[in-house]
Amino acid sequence: MDTQFSKSRNRDLGQNPLLRVCFRFLLTTTLIHIVIAATGDGFVAFNPSRFSQNIDVADIEAEILAGVGGSTTNVSECAVDGPINCRDPEISSLLMRAAMNQFKDIHFSKFGKAVPGDNGTSCHMAWRFRPKKGKGEDEDPNALYKDYRSFVVARHGNCSVTVLSIGDYHSGENARKRKNKDDAREAVDELLPVVETEESFVGGKYLVYYGGGDRCKCMNQYLWSFSCMLGEAHYLNRTLVMDISVCLSKMHTSSRVDEEGKDFRYYFDFEHLKRMIPLLDQNQFWLEWGKWQEKHGLTLHLVEDFRASSPLQLVDVNDSLIMRKFGCMEPGNYWYRVCEEEETRSVIKRPWHMLKRSRRLTEIASAIAGRMGFDFDALYVKRRGETQYHGLLQDLGDRFEQGRTLYIAANEEDLALFDPLKGKYSVHFLDEFKDLWDSKSDWSDEMRKLNNGIAVEFDGYMRDSVSREVFMMGKRQFEIGQRT
16 A cells, blocks of 8 residues: 655745745644644544545545645745654644545544654654444444554655655554653543532432342343343433442353452443443442431332332332342343333333443454554354354355455364465454553553552453454454354
8 A cells, every 4th residue: 555645845835935924824724724623632623514424535635725726735944854843734734634545444533633753754643533344233333443653754855745654553652642741541531430419419319220140140141131220220310320340250251260350341431331321339329328318318119029110110209219129039030121021121222322342442452453454354253062164164255355354253262273264364363462451561551550450361251342343343244153
């Protein structure tokens, strides 16, 4: 793929200093005109009333070149041997156009401000994007990923400038948002909600699920039950009291035993969930309840049989707390049973839009896709017992073009089963990218902070989440077997 994108010199502008100064003013004001806001993370968003949801190179060129006879622009008077001024609006527009011309397999949404790079000929710039990927049941249409890259910029004797090359994924460290001098990572608000005042707690209405048989079941069942509870809290317009602690099923652990003490925030976007619905961690809630319940006469409405009290029957309950208590007999004590009664299904819709994968996991997936140039096909394989799929693997020629990059998401321990594919495709597996979550990675550092300084294992559910996310970025996708 051609990495060069030049900005040539206009002869008339170069010979007329006054016209060149006027043009520079026009360019700067035009850039200000098309940028509607600088968001908190240093990105600029283009005016959606003028452009489509995604930014195209033609959008920038049409705006910048308007009123100058359709000619490209050149940097004003320069010192040929001097450092590139990366903060110059003209340089920023050059970098944006270079990125969009090189990376045609992604939709650009926002660009950050260009900043000086590693030396006088280097600039760094960040952007938000979404891959041009096929739609699937797991795809979040609003999901955006972040990249920041290094650009090598050359200035020529006539003051024209050229982007000679663009670095690898996440090569532009200086364009990465810095929270403070000690924290180079973009801030993620994953703090547990707190009760600000006695008055705010006493005036609230709450819903909690207690007990039941969902604990330590597979993550799919956990989500099916959790989303039911989430949907009921939303329907009743009550604050959800949730257990931030998760028991990870042995299906997802390397120890092959159930593991307590996992954190919901390891796997899901807690910041997003907090924006979608009011919630409290159960430890915080019971602490406050113990302090204020007797003083203010807070009342509890106990529901011990989900069949006797549907969400519709609880709408008019005025008690401060509704507690659904589940017994010990499975499967009648699964939380999701609340949403399966015929009367309930018509009013409770599982709010899947509130549940998103952890941003840290999606960043790993984005990095993997970036290393494959966002131009790859994907195969998702889930083996069930002794089911054999060798014949299916031989028939992939009808699914994927020979010679393509192929990412394989599989729960197979023996990856040699896929060796026959290596002669037809450039095959990649998850563990080729383990540097993204090893002990020296950003992910590992952030998880330690979340876990009181203790290292966190990149467990089986995390692996499956990342692989699934990468799979959904593939240009062509094919699944073999069923997900568990």
